[in-house]
Amino acid sequence: MRIDPEEIVETLLMVQQQRFDIRTVTLGLSLRGCAHEDIDVAAARVYERVTQAARNLVPVAEAIAAEYGIPIVNKRISVTPIAELAAVCNAEDVSPFAIALDRAAHEVGVDFIGGFSALVQKGMGDGDRRLIASIPAALAATERVCASVNVATTRAGINMDAVLLMAQTMKATAEATKDRDCIGCAKLVIFANMVEDNPFMAGAVHGTGEPDEVINVGISGPGVVRAVVDALPKDADLTAVAEAIKGTAFKITRAGELVAREAAKRLGVTMGIVDLSLAPTPAEGDSVAAIIEAMGVGQCGGPGTTAALALLNDAVKKGGAMGTSSTGGLSGAFIPVSEDANMIAAARSGALTIEKLEAMTAVCSVGLDMIAIPGDTTAETIAGIIADECAIGVVNSKTTAVRLIPACGKGVGDHVSFGGLLGEAPVMPVNQFAGTVFAHRGGRLPAPLQSLKN
């Protein structure tokens, strides 16, 4: 037989016991043809475009999952940053675009649709301003729409006016959805060095350098990696650990590559990228923190965590890069607290703090993700956290992001719960020494030198 029975059993075990799945098949769609100065006309065009182009996405993804025996957890759509359409129309409130996207998402059966977004790293156009002002209402009025705003890049530096505005927008979004544990903030992410082909939410957009329609795939598989690390002898050195993770990342990525090729072929669109990211879910065992703990760190967040995560992230990329020539998106291990059972436990026990998470984001993808903070945290404090995270991304030429949930009416010891992939998060303490001056200075934090790299 061309395939060894052991390989067949290994593949079956990966799916059945170690929760291997493809996290998302994301259809990227250009909406640039939908622009119109009348927002109602433009929104109707958006609905029409999305429902037509994506009508076969869910059935095709489901058929591929069944035929290959690998679950595809989410089907998603990313669209042109809506600020581009907002710029053409003159409506002050551009949330009708979000409502049209949400209706279209329900119609075609996708789990999320991303792209209620703007890129303002160097400055803010009037369309960008109106889009950002509409975010709280848009996320309160919709279920599946995700919003993102890029406030910094390595080439432009950090737009500190946008950082403060986004901190205020985050608080307003929490307030607008406080009856649902502030879930709007779970669908709002603030980026440095946003990528234009990311299949993962909440930050997926369809960038201007992309074709009209494209399929991007995000892999998953922390459970598989953990099982491989667990199976190593306890005295295996870290070179052996890296080698084992690399081999597994290759297999996971190949499955993603196959799904991406097949989905693109069946939908008649371009195949874009495979995002080599280990994305956890709240399910037991499907945890990035559990991999760090399997490597031997007492509990995620303890000393050794950043080094272990750096090893993991690097090995996933090395193995994954052998598995596909179409690497893209965010590509790295995710550390969303609410979506990872062992991170939730580490946050509850005090092993994991926001400061440690910030350090971890220097060596992995993507940022301070799905962290609940006290509802009375000031906008100035949140702006400081966003600026710090952006600085890590800008200086290190990598993507970083902030997705915090200021939990209205709640404090440390409480928790927020969203269910599904978004999970639940304990409210974590925030450093109280941000002051009130730094966030209000505004201006642009200059782009860093790209030489003299020490």
Added chain:
Amino acid sequence: MRTPAILSVLGEDRVGIVASVSRVLAESQANIEDIRQSIIGGIFSMTMLVTVDEETTPFDQMQKSLAQISEELGLQITLQREDVFRYMHRI
């Protein structure tokens, strides 16, 4: 279109497993290209390389027929396109 696929069967050994699986394959015009089977500690394990004639029986229809005998026999039966294994385990 003739599609190579891997059929795997796992469960408690009993009379008629091979017969039942083979009957469904034959009725669906699927050809058995290779077969490996073992029984360890009373657990029956079989993997088959088959080619599915999708013009006669669509892939999902075959999966449904196999799911039916899987339930009748109390076994775990999966049918997957072969290229997923080739992709994941070969450079």
